[in-house]
Amino acid sequence: MNSTIGTEEQSSKFVSNNELYSMLMHFLFVFLGEGVNFMRYTLCSNLEVDLGSEENAHIVYTALVVDKELQPDKVKRHMSVSNGKLSVNFEAVEARFLRASFSAFVDVLTLTTKTIEEFGPKKE
Template identity: 60%
Template sequence: MAATAPWDLSCHLDVNFKTEQHAFIAYTSLAVDKELQPDKVRRVMSVSTQQAFCSVEARLLRASFSAFVDVLTLATRTIREYGQD
């Protein structure tokens, strides 16, 4: 199913970490993974505000967001296990 207008599909994710250092660890872990189809999925990340994804296709938005959440989950578990408060 093709989108009717460019970037008309989006989702937002806010994740609160215990410390700014934990947020930065998660950010740097996620920043190395670039979008596989940057002409169709755009990701905007920030440590201090929010995470936003936009896509021209719902299928790509779901796949990109799902992969992001998988890496975010791994980073969060690593912080929980090895992070210092």
């Protein structure tokens, strides 16, 4: 029995790393869809702001939810309101996009809260 022949036959059954990667990407493309990129958003930051009341939180949410990200393929922002708090989750592909998005959002959030303080219902 020649052991070399068995080794050659066995080695032809193995796939290279590149072929395996290509097969995996094809599988993900076919079964998950072309728009899905499961490892794309790797950096994240969470912000929670206590706005004092459910009404104020909803006012701020309504004012800010219409302001979409300028580069939605690079940054995602998810907002929610619960118990008078605005929760915001940022996900980005790079630190500079995360920083820019977070900073711009905080600027607009600050303006919105100052507007509520100035023109909102007066506390007794």
